[in-house]
Amino acid sequence: MSANLVIREATIQDLEEIRLIYNQGIEDRIATLEETPKSKEDIQKWYEEHHQGRYAVLVIESDQQMLGWASLNAYSHRYAYQGVADLSIYIERSWRGKGLGSHLLKALENKAKENRFHKIILSTFLSNSLGQGLYRKRGFREVGVFENQGIVDGQFIDVMTMEKWLGLNSG
Known part of the structure; x- marks a missing residue:
């Protein structure tokens, strides 16, 4: 792994690379229930929702090449849950399993604290043991399993x- 890792807030210029990495996650069927690749317009709208208030998008790069991204997302719009953020994290396919997620997740946790969130939650496929290992290393705990929560490829x-x-x- 390169020692030139940089983690920073995403800009509008990053949207195409974010879209490509997200669409890899959709294609690989390991990280999201989404099945339809995201268009430029979809990502633009998503970014606009995250580029205001307390929500954030971070990218990790090496030598100006984006290797992954993570975001703090709204958990609920109810006032009682204003301190809870949902997270997303996606690593470019060829860079998965090389420790980038840990760096990105640590930075995202710091951003969550800075933005006054007291808890981060996430959902993960039971089959995503690599992701679960990352989350457990960073101190996340299993809350429970929703059976038959979504459908992927008709299952x-x-x-x-x-x-x-x-x-x-x-x-």
Whole structure:
């Protein structure tokens, strides 16, 4: 792995690479229930929703090549859940399993604390043991499994929910 890793907030110029990496995740059927590749317009709208307020998108790159991205997403629009963020993390196919996710997740946790979230939650396929290992190393715990939560390629799939308390006080 390159020692020239940089993690930074995403810009509008990053959207095409974010889209390509996200679409790899959709194609590979290991990280999202989405089945339809995202268009430029889809990613533009998604970015606009994340580029305001407390939500954020971070990218990890080496020598100006994007290797992955992560985002803090709305968990719920109800006021009671304003301190809870959902997360997404995607690594470019050829870079998976090389430790980039750990760096990116640590930076995302710091951004969540900075933006006053007290908890991060995520959903992961039961079959995504690589992702679950990453989350457990970073202190996430399994909350439970939703059986038959979604459909991928015409088959029901079970989804595990995990969470991490960030240690912030309410208010």
